[in-house]
Amino acid sequence: MFLKQTTVEESRKVLPKAKEKRARKTLGRMYKDRYLYLMMFPVLVFFFIFKYIPMYGTIIAFKDFRFVDGIMGSEFVGLKHFIRLFSSEDFYRIFANTLLLNVYNVIFSFPVPIILAILLNEVRNRWFKKSIQSILYIPHFISWVVLGGIIINILSPSSGVINQxxxxxxxxxxxxxxxxxxxxxxxxxxxxxxxxxxGTIVYLAAITSIDAEQYDAAVIDGANKWQQITKITLPSIRGTIAIMLILRMGQMLDVGFEQIYMLQNDAVLNVSDVISTYEYRVGLEGMQYSYTAALGLFKGLIGLILITSTNYIVRRLGENGLW
Amino acid sequence: MKKKILVGGIACIALAGFMLVGCGTDEEKKEIKELSVSVYDRGTISTSEGTYSDNRWTRWIEEETGIKVKWVPIPRNDAKQKLSLLVASGDAPNIITEYEQGFINSLYEQGVLLPVDDYIQQYSTAYKEYLQNHPELLPYVVFGDGKMYAFTDRRSIDSIANHGLWIRQDWLDKLGLSAPTTDKELIEVAKAFRDRDPDENGVNDTLGLSVIQWQEITQAMYQASSLWYLEDGKLVYGPLTDRFADSMALFKTLYDEKLIDQEFITDKDSSNQKQLWVTGKTGILTNNYNTDLARDLMENDPAARPVPLENISTQYGKNGLWQETVANRYCVFTNTLKNPQTAVEFMDWMIDKGWFTLKFGIEGEHYQMADNVPQVINADKNKKELNYAIDYGILTQWNVKPEWIPKMAAKDEFSQKIAALRAQSLETALKNEFRRDIPYEPAVPEFTKINTEFAPIKDKVRMDVIVGGSAMTPEQGLEKMRAEWKRLGGEDVEKAVNEWYQKNKDLLTTK
Structure with missing residues (x-):
C-alpha cells in the first residue's frame, strides 16, 4: 500500500496531467481487483512455462538438430529445411490432401452441431431431449482405435450392414x-x-441465453417455428458461430492423427497421406526432427494467417471477432 | 497471503536445490547400482503377474544382481517411435535394446550412443569371452568411426527363421493333389481349394489362401525384398528390380482369381485372415513358421492336418523366406548412463547366467532336465508365468536344435504333436537360405530420408497394381515406382549407397 502511493506520488511530478490521471486510475483499479489478478497469476505462469518457453525449441527448424548437441549446440543451417520442404513434391501432395480434407470437414461437419443444437432446442420433452443428448455425446468418448474397427466392419462389402x-x-x-x-x-x-x-454444447449454451420474451412476442405476432428459428435463434447465436468458425480456421492444417491412422490403408494413400501422418513417418520413424520442426512451424504460420484473415472478414461482416 | 506464497516459494526452491546437491554428492562417492533398461511390452503379461516394470522376474533380477533395474516398457509395435520420443526428450533409458540395426545406427548418427569397447576391455569378463568366441558378430556392432557401439548376441536358429508357409495336408489328400513347389502350382492348388469343396460341406465357401505378412513373403519368393542386392558388383534396391514386378504379379493373380479374401486391404491386423484359416475356410497360410495358428486350427478342428510348406520356387530359382541376420538384439548404452561399470556388470551377468532362467524359468518349477535338455513341466503354467520373461533376457547364449524341440515340450500328446510340427516347420523354414547379399543395410542417411517418402509410394503403387484390375499392369507399376524413385532423387541415393559399399567392402564380407 505504502509503496504504491509513493510511486504514484513520484509519477505525478513527471507525467502530464491526463496520463497521470489514467495511470492512477489503472493502478487503483488493479488494487481494487487485486484478488482477481492474483487468481489470474497461475494461469499466466502456466502459459508462460508451457506455451511460451517451449517455443524456443522451434529454432531447431533452422538447425541440424542432433540429440547429442542439444537445441542450442546444434549447427545453424539457415533455411535449409524450408528449402527442402518447398522443393519436395511430396510436401505439396500432403499439403493438398490435408487442406482438402479440412475444407470438406468445414463445409459438411461444421454446420451439423448448429443444426443439431437448434433441433434439440425445439424438443419440448425434457426426458427425450436429455437422452438424445447423451446418445450424441457417446462417440466423443470412444477412441478412434475402436471407432475405426467399427467403421471398417460396418462398411465391409461382404458382411457390413450398409452393403447388406x-x-x-x-x-x-x-x-x-x-x-x-x-x-x-x-x-x-x-x-x-x-x-x-x-459440438452442440457450445451452441446449446448460446441458445439458452436468448431472452424467452422474444419468442413470446414472436408467437403473439403469429410467427411459426421456422420463422422463430430463422429470425430469432440463428441471429442470436451468430456471434458464437463466428467465433467457432475463426477457431476452426486455425486448425485447417491439422487432421487428427489417430483417426486417419486407423482408417488409412495402402489403397487410399493418395488421398489419406496428410501432414500428421507425414510428420509421424518422417519425424519419428525417420528421426528428422529439424525437418519436421520446419514443417510444424510452417503449419503454425498458415494457421495464424487463416485465423487473422477470418477474424478480419468476420469483423467486416459486423460481428465481434476474437479481437 | 502474498507473504505466505513467497515463503512457500522460497521453501520449494531451497528444497529443490537441496535435492540437486544431494544427487551430486551421491554420484561422486561411488557408482550407484541403478540402471534403467528398455523392455518390449508385447502385452502378454497377465494381470496376476503384475506389470512389465514390476513382476516376479524383475524382482528376481534385482535379487540376483544386486542392481536396481528400472524397466521401461516399450510397446513392441511402436518401439521405434516410443524410443525416439524418449531419446528426444532426454529420458532415454540407460540401456536400449532393439532388433533393427538401422534404428540403432540412426541413434549412433544422432550421437546418443556411448562407445563400449573400452568398457568391455576394462570391466567385462563373460561378454569379452563370448565376443572372442563369436567374431562373426563384430561387423554388426562396429559403426562408422571404427568403434564398437553395441552388445549383441548370436541368434538361435529358431529366431533366425521367421516367415513360413502352411498348407492343409488333409485337403491335399482329399483332392488327390501334391504340395505345390512352384508359383504356377501354388495358383493351381489354390484354385482347387477354392472350387472343389475341400471341406466337403456341399457349399462353395472356401478360398485358397489366408495372407498374413504377404508383402514380405511374396517379395522374398522373388528375391525382391526391401534390401540392397549385390548385382554385377553394384548394390541395387530390391523393390526396383524386375523381380519385384513378378512378385506383384503373383499376388495380383491371387486377388484377381478370388483366391484370397477380397477385403485383405482393410484387414490391417490380419484378424480376418486368421479367422478364415482357423475356421477351415482357407487351405494355405502365409505367416511365420510358428505353430500358433496351426495349433488354433487343430484345436478348432481335430481332423485338420496343417503342415509346413517349403517355399515355392519361381523363374529366378528357389529362395528362402525371410531370415534374420546372425546378430540378434542390439543392446546399446545411451548418453544418460552414468555408471558404465554397473551396466557392464549387468550385461556380463545376463550373458553368463541370467538368460537361462529368463528363458526356462526355475528348475523344478518351470522345467526339469531330461535327455540333457530342459523340459517344460506344465505348458499352461509357463504360458502364464514364464513366457513373457523372454524379453528380459537381453543377451542370450541360447541356440536350439530342431530335434530338441519335442524333447523340451511337455509330455502330453497334444503338446508333443505341436512340438513335432514345430521342429518340422523350423527345418522347413531353414532349408533354403534367404538371399542376403550384405550383412546389414547401408548406413546412408540419404537412404533413410528417401525411404520415408518412397515406402508409401511403393505401397500405394503395389496396391493399385494388385486391386486395380487391368488399369495398371505389374510392369507399368514397376515403371511408375522407378520414375518416382528417380524423382525423389534416387540416383543420388544409389550413388551414395555404392560409395558406402566400396568403402566398407571389407567389413561387409562376413556372412
Missing part, C-alpha cells in the same frame, strides 16, 4: 474403404459422427 442393405436393394456392394472417393466420404461422415454431438 445395398444388396437387398439390388445394388452392387461397394468396397468403401478402398475407393479414394468413398474413403473421403467415410472420413467426413466419421468426423461428424464423432464430433457433432459434443
Amino acid at each position: 442393405i445395398l444388396k437387398a436393394c439390388g445394388a452392387e456392394p461397394i468396397y468403401f474403404m478402398r475407393s479414394s472417393f468413398w474413403w473421403i466420404v467415410v472420413f467426413v461422415c466419421s468426423t461428424i459422427w464423432q464430433t457433432a454431438g459434443w
Whole structure:
C-alpha cells in the first residue's frame, strides 16, 4: 500500500496531467481487483512455462538438430529445411490432401452441431431431449482405435450392414474403404459422427441465453417455428458461430492423427497421406526432427494467417471477432 | 497471503536445490547400482503377474544382481517411435535394446550412443569371452568411426527363421493333389481349394489362401525384398528390380482369381485372415513358421492336418523366406548412463547366467532336465508365468536344435504333436537360405530420408497394381515406382549407397 502511493506520488511530478490521471486510475483499479489478478497469476505462469518457453525449441527448424548437441549446440543451417520442404513434391501432395480434407470437414461437419443444437432446442420433452443428448455425446468418448474397427466392419462389402442393405436393394456392394472417393466420404461422415454431438454444447449454451420474451412476442405476432428459428435463434447465436468458425480456421492444417491412422490403408494413400501422418513417418520413424520442426512451424504460420484473415472478414461482416 | 506464497516459494526452491546437491554428492562417492533398461511390452503379461516394470522376474533380477533395474516398457509395435520420443526428450533409458540395426545406427548418427569397447576391455569378463568366441558378430556392432557401439548376441536358429508357409495336408489328400513347389502350382492348388469343396460341406465357401505378412513373403519368393542386392558388383534396391514386378504379379493373380479374401486391404491386423484359416475356410497360410495358428486350427478342428510348406520356387530359382541376420538384439548404452561399470556388470551377468532362467524359468518349477535338455513341466503354467520373461533376457547364449524341440515340450500328446510340427516347420523354414547379399543395410542417411517418402509410394503403387484390375499392369507399376524413385532423387541415393559399399567392402564380407 505504502509503496504504491509513493510511486504514484513520484509519477505525478513527471507525467502530464491526463496520463497521470489514467495511470492512477489503472493502478487503483488493479488494487481494487487485486484478488482477481492474483487468481489470474497461475494461469499466466502456466502459459508462460508451457506455451511460451517451449517455443524456443522451434529454432531447431533452422538447425541440424542432433540429440547429442542439444537445441542450442546444434549447427545453424539457415533455411535449409524450408528449402527442402518447398522443393519436395511430396510436401505439396500432403499439403493438398490435408487442406482438402479440412475444407470438406468445414463445409459438411461444421454446420451439423448448429443444426443439431437448434433441433434439440425445439424438443419440448425434457426426458427425450436429455437422452438424445447423451446418445450424441457417446462417440466423443470412444477412441478412434475402436471407432475405426467399427467403421471398417460396418462398411465391409461382404458382411457390413450398409452393403447388406445395398444388396437387398439390388445394388452392387461397394468396397468403401478402398475407393479414394468413398474413403473421403467415410472420413467426413466419421468426423461428424464423432464430433457433432459434443459440438452442440457450445451452441446449446448460446441458445439458452436468448431472452424467452422474444419468442413470446414472436408467437403473439403469429410467427411459426421456422420463422422463430430463422429470425430469432440463428441471429442470436451468430456471434458464437463466428467465433467457432475463426477457431476452426486455425486448425485447417491439422487432421487428427489417430483417426486417419486407423482408417488409412495402402489403397487410399493418395488421398489419406496428410501432414500428421507425414510428420509421424518422417519425424519419428525417420528421426528428422529439424525437418519436421520446419514443417510444424510452417503449419503454425498458415494457421495464424487463416485465423487473422477470418477474424478480419468476420469483423467486416459486423460481428465481434476474437479481437 | 502474498507473504505466505513467497515463503512457500522460497521453501520449494531451497528444497529443490537441496535435492540437486544431494544427487551430486551421491554420484561422486561411488557408482550407484541403478540402471534403467528398455523392455518390449508385447502385452502378454497377465494381470496376476503384475506389470512389465514390476513382476516376479524383475524382482528376481534385482535379487540376483544386486542392481536396481528400472524397466521401461516399450510397446513392441511402436518401439521405434516410443524410443525416439524418449531419446528426444532426454529420458532415454540407460540401456536400449532393439532388433533393427538401422534404428540403432540412426541413434549412433544422432550421437546418443556411448562407445563400449573400452568398457568391455576394462570391466567385462563373460561378454569379452563370448565376443572372442563369436567374431562373426563384430561387423554388426562396429559403426562408422571404427568403434564398437553395441552388445549383441548370436541368434538361435529358431529366431533366425521367421516367415513360413502352411498348407492343409488333409485337403491335399482329399483332392488327390501334391504340395505345390512352384508359383504356377501354388495358383493351381489354390484354385482347387477354392472350387472343389475341400471341406466337403456341399457349399462353395472356401478360398485358397489366408495372407498374413504377404508383402514380405511374396517379395522374398522373388528375391525382391526391401534390401540392397549385390548385382554385377553394384548394390541395387530390391523393390526396383524386375523381380519385384513378378512378385506383384503373383499376388495380383491371387486377388484377381478370388483366391484370397477380397477385403485383405482393410484387414490391417490380419484378424480376418486368421479367422478364415482357423475356421477351415482357407487351405494355405502365409505367416511365420510358428505353430500358433496351426495349433488354433487343430484345436478348432481335430481332423485338420496343417503342415509346413517349403517355399515355392519361381523363374529366378528357389529362395528362402525371410531370415534374420546372425546378430540378434542390439543392446546399446545411451548418453544418460552414468555408471558404465554397473551396466557392464549387468550385461556380463545376463550373458553368463541370467538368460537361462529368463528363458526356462526355475528348475523344478518351470522345467526339469531330461535327455540333457530342459523340459517344460506344465505348458499352461509357463504360458502364464514364464513366457513373457523372454524379453528380459537381453543377451542370450541360447541356440536350439530342431530335434530338441519335442524333447523340451511337455509330455502330453497334444503338446508333443505341436512340438513335432514345430521342429518340422523350423527345418522347413531353414532349408533354403534367404538371399542376403550384405550383412546389414547401408548406413546412408540419404537412404533413410528417401525411404520415408518412397515406402508409401511403393505401397500405394503395389496396391493399385494388385486391386486395380487391368488399369495398371505389374510392369507399368514397376515403371511408375522407378520414375518416382528417380524423382525423389534416387540416383543420388544409389550413388551414395555404392560409395558406402566400396568403402566398407571389407567389413561387409562376413556372412
